[in-house]
Structure formats: structure tokens, C-alpha cells
Amino acid sequence: MILDRRVLNRTTLGRQLLLERAALPPAEAVARLVALQGQEIDAPYVGLWSRLASFTQDDLTALLHGARVVRGTLLRATQHLALADDYVWLRPLVQPVLDRMRRGAFSRDLQDVDPAELAELARAHLADAHRDGRVLTRPQLRDLLRERWPQAGPMALGYAAQTLLPIVHTPPNGVWGRGGATPFTLAEDWLGRPMDDPLGPEPAAERLVRRYLAGFGPASVMDVQSWSGLTRLRAVMERMPDLRTYRDETGRVLYDLAGLPLADPGTPAPVRFLPWFDNLVVAYADRGRLMTAEQRKAVCVGAVIYPTFLVDGFVGGMWNLGGGVLTAEPFHPLPARVREEVEAEGARLMAFAGVEEGRFTWLPPRADRRAGSSRG
Structure with missing residues (x-):
């Protein structure tokens, strides 16, 4: 499939x-x-x-x-x-x-x-x-x-x-x-206790794969290795009897826990703000399910993963909160309705962070700035 x-x-x-x-x-x-x-x-x-x-x-x-x-x-x-x-x-x-x-x-x-x-x-x-x-x-x-x-x-x-x-x-x-x-x-x-595994005799590498797939799957061997830092997991995953396999549009094999459902692609996805190094962004070698290759160059710079906000489930831009100002930098122009949703979620974020009388501000879309720079 x-x-x-x-x-x-x-x-x-x-x-x-x-x-x-x-x-x-x-x-x-x-x-x-x-x-x-x-x-x-x-x-x-x-x-x-x-x-x-x-x-x-x-x-x-x-x-x-x-x-x-x-x-x-x-x-x-x-x-x-x-x-x-x-x-x-x-x-x-x-x-x-x-x-x-x-x-x-x-x-x-x-x-x-x-x-x-x-x-x-x-x-x-x-x-x-x-x-x-x-x-x-x-x-x-x-x-x-x-x-x-x-x-x-x-x-x-x-x-x-x-x-x-x-x-x-x-x-x-x-x-x-x-x-x-x-x-x-x-x-x-x-x-106040020794470093003893409390969860029984199951090999830890297999347990890690199951936990990863439950929270991040379906995913490839390279995804699991990129997230964990471990190597040589292909043999581990291939011998696990409770995994099923799919393929993505490039033909890459993806593993998942048997019995876990796949989501309806039409499910609405609200705006969400993700912090520095969020688990969702660092969890894959191939981050195409979240962002384009061009966006990845801006979000993932060396060892740094910048804060992002999601629009319709995909990375829509980056943000920063400092000095009482929440700044959002979209990658492309956003419709007025989406901008309002981003601003409303941003206001909730500032309230959570304890920012009193915070201010929301937009930077021009990166695509517009890049186009302006090339014309200049």
C-alpha cells in the first residue's frame, strides 16, 4: 500500500x-x-x-x-x-x-x-x-x-x-x-533506585522501535535511526513480527505497528506553534511529510531546529518570542482567515508564556523577500 x-x-x-x-x-x-x-x-x-x-x-x-x-x-x-x-x-x-x-x-x-x-x-x-x-x-x-x-x-x-x-x-x-x-x-x-530496567526481558532496541512508531509512525529505518542516533536497526525491524510495511510515493519502505490506524487525509489540522527542536521536526531523516526541501534549509540549520508554526498540518513559517513581541515569518503569503488563526493561537501562546500585553507582528513572507532581493 x-x-x-x-x-x-x-x-x-x-x-x-x-x-x-x-x-x-x-x-x-x-x-x-x-x-x-x-x-x-x-x-x-x-x-x-x-x-x-x-x-x-x-x-x-x-x-x-x-x-x-x-x-x-x-x-x-x-x-x-x-x-x-x-x-x-x-x-x-x-x-x-x-x-x-x-x-x-x-x-x-x-x-x-x-x-x-x-x-x-x-x-x-x-x-x-x-x-x-x-x-x-x-x-x-x-x-x-x-x-x-x-x-x-x-x-x-x-x-x-x-x-x-x-x-x-x-x-x-x-x-x-x-x-x-x-x-x-x-x-x-x-x-533513589538503581539503573535497572523495570519493563522486563524485551530487547530495548525493539521496545524503542515500537514506542517510536506508536508516536511517530509510519516511518522508515532511516527515520528511526536519525531520531534515535542508533545504527543497524534494519535487522532489528525486519525481524519484529508485529510490524507491517507500507511504501511512500518515492518507493521507500515504511514500517508501522500492526493494527494502528492511518488518518483520513481530509482531517482538518489546526494552526499549532512548535518550539525549538520540537520532536515532530527532529524525528525523521526525510521531513517531506512536514515541509518542502527549501523550507527545511531555513528551519534546520546545522544542529539548530528553529521554532515553526503549522498551517493545514504543514510548516507554514517560523516564529520567535522575545521582548514581549511574538514575530511570525511565513514562508508564503497567507489568506486573511489563516493569518487570523495564527494570530489567535499566538495570543494563546503569549498568555501561556506569561507575556503581559504582548504584541503580535508579521514579517513579510520569505518568498516575497527572496523575489524582491532577486529583482534588486
Whole structure:
């Protein structure tokens, strides 16, 4: 069966809770998305607000303070928020990704540092701090490690420890509006339990594939690998008996969980604002179900994924909120009715963000500016 772009779009939006705001507890929504990209502090809050019928900043902050949701290095060796029950099996699964990143980024700075010794010493420092009722920031841990390896690159030591050990970043850092020096704590100390998989003997890679497809499918092997950072998943997916296959319009094989429905391509899709690095945008190697190749060049720049807004289910432009002003930059001219819908959703976003007397402003469509530039 061949799935066209619109079927993929609507099916994905439905599974991502973006066709209709869901009446789910925030913890269930986090589980649905597997893990929320979190290097931009406020982004997970906006991502959940766009998906849930009644969500406040305090909802996610309470989950972080209560250690039901934790922040740490996970998928693609980047910061994510995940349920504690998911973190304990996800973190060991992505260890090869973290090792690959460490060797690629820091091999020169750490050429005389034994990774096993570094992990052991970092664990001892973090455990000592925990016993004293303290946490260590990355710079503090780095300085302690430099006493053993003064010749090593200073930044590399702190980041390497983060790839070698299951380290989480504890609140109040990382809650809405609170950045600053990142506190490091061993996951088992913060969670009060060992890093044991609570979900039984199922291979973690197969569990990850099922969870991904439930929230992001149908998708290709390359999509799953791009999202997770893992490699060699083709053999894993081909041997899973509960997957079915489709093809997209280019002939690419797409996998999905057997029994999960496909969406009606005519389903209405409301305007939605997606934050920096939103799960929907980073989840695919081929992002054609969301945007054109030309739009991708503007939205996905190097390692950065800019905030976008959806119009009729597809990326319609980019946005930014700062200084009490929400600025929208459409890719193409929008009808008056759509502009009104974008402005209304933008007003709701500013209210969620606590922006009093906020102002909405439009930039000229990118297509118009590009055409004007070429004429000039």
C-alpha cells in the first residue's frame, strides 16, 4: 500500500497529539513522545502546551521536582526530558551513541585519559557530593577531574563524564525560565533506585522501535535511526513480527505497528506553534511529510531546529518570542482567515508564556523577500 504525503502528515499529527489537544496527564504525553528535546529550557513546556488540552508550566515543573520526569543526555547524544521509568532503559541503550560522540568530539583533548578511570573518578566525586547533600555543576566536576588530568582539555572532561555516566540535571535548573550552570547528579542517586530496567526481558532496541512508531509512525529505518542516533536497526525491524510495511510515493519502505490506524487525509489540522527542536521536526531523516526541501534549509540549520508554526498540518513559517513581541515569518503569503488563526493561537501562546500585553507582528513572507532581493 502506498501512502501519500497527506496521509503521512495527518497520521503523524494525530499520533503527535497535534490534530486535537489531548485530555492526557502530562506524564502520559511525555511517554507518548518517548523523550522531549530539552537543550532549550522552555521548549518542552511549549511542546506540551501545543499538544494538551489543559497544561500549565507548573505541571511539568512538578514532574521534574518529583523525579517522575528527568533531564539528561539521551537520543542523538543531546539533552532530553523523559519519564524516569523510560530513562533507566533508554540511557543504557544509547550508550554507543554517546561513546561515538565522545570519541568524535573529544578524542584529541582526551588522548591520554582512560575512559574507565574517568568514569570511576567522576562517579566518586558525584557520589561524595550527594552524600554531603550537594550537586556539582559541570565546571565544578571538570575542575575536580583536572586535578588528575591537568593536561586534558578542560571542557572535554566535564562533557566526557556526561557521556560515560547516567547523569541527570536536577531542578530548579531546567524548569521554565531557569537556565544557568547545569547541576550534575548520578541518576541512581536522584531517582533513589538503581539503573535497572523495570519493563522486563524485551530487547530495548525493539521496545524503542515500537514506542517510536506508536508516536511517530509510519516511518522508515532511516527515520528511526536519525531520531534515535542508533545504527543497524534494519535487522532489528525486519525481524519484529508485529510490524507491517507500507511504501511512500518515492518507493521507500515504511514500517508501522500492526493494527494502528492511518488518518483520513481530509482531517482538518489546526494552526499549532512548535518550539525549538520540537520532536515532530527532529524525528525523521526525510521531513517531506512536514515541509518542502527549501523550507527545511531555513528551519534546520546545522544542529539548530528553529521554532515553526503549522498551517493545514504543514510548516507554514517560523516564529520567535522575545521582548514581549511574538514575530511570525511565513514562508508564503497567507489568506486573511489563516493569518487570523495564527494570530489567535499566538495570543494563546503569549498568555501561556506569561507575556503581559504582548504584541503580535508579521514579517513579510520569505518568498516575497527572496523575489524582491532577486529583482534588486
